[in-house]
Amino acid sequence: EAQVTQNPRYLITVTGKKLTVTCSQNMNHEYMSWYRQDPGLGLRQIYYSMNVEVTDKGDVPEGYKVSRKEKRNFPLILESPSPNQTSLYFCASSLVFSGSSYNSPLHFGNGTRLTVT
């Protein structure tokens, strides 16, 4: 089954304790992205990646890191989490047709609800 898999689904941690949220897709998608969803603010892009070893900042990258060593994986790293990073996080991916204007829609993972105390 084609899907984007995030782990864990729920995570409670304390301020300053490094954590990683994993994201993996099995659709051979080139493009992957991380969003956070907060009430009244919708989805805001944290980082995105257009291909292996190619990553760039979205709208709210502060406090986050990402890596794209393999096409299928795009982990989100919080080196020193703070309470303002308590949020619902979504990973998404899409197929990109090189040299074309066609942009396929995003496929989302099931989300990770992070609480930082």
Added chain:
Amino acid sequence: AQSVSQHNHHVILSEAASLELGCNYSYGGTVNLFWYVQYPGQHLQLLLKYFSGDPLVKGIKGFEAEFIKSKFSFNLRKPSVQWSDTAEYFCAVNAWGGYQKVTFGIGTKLQVIP
């Protein structure tokens, strides 16, 4: 920079009522437009998309949207809503050929009363 405005943040309708959710975007070039739906406790799913061609696009579950270029709008419609349409709806835009950045609106929560 591109941006998306959704005018209605919370909509309450009775079953069988008609629905129209507003979405306006700002971007000077050609765009791709999307509506995503998020059912309670679930992830976002694509409802419909517009890339080019006929400005009236039909999606799943009886939803449709009309792209009006002159108004920079992409409003979502459904003639008769059902209780199962209770969800949050997000409009999204990205630049034509610019897959790097997809910008979402803040969402509209739709509550359908049986």
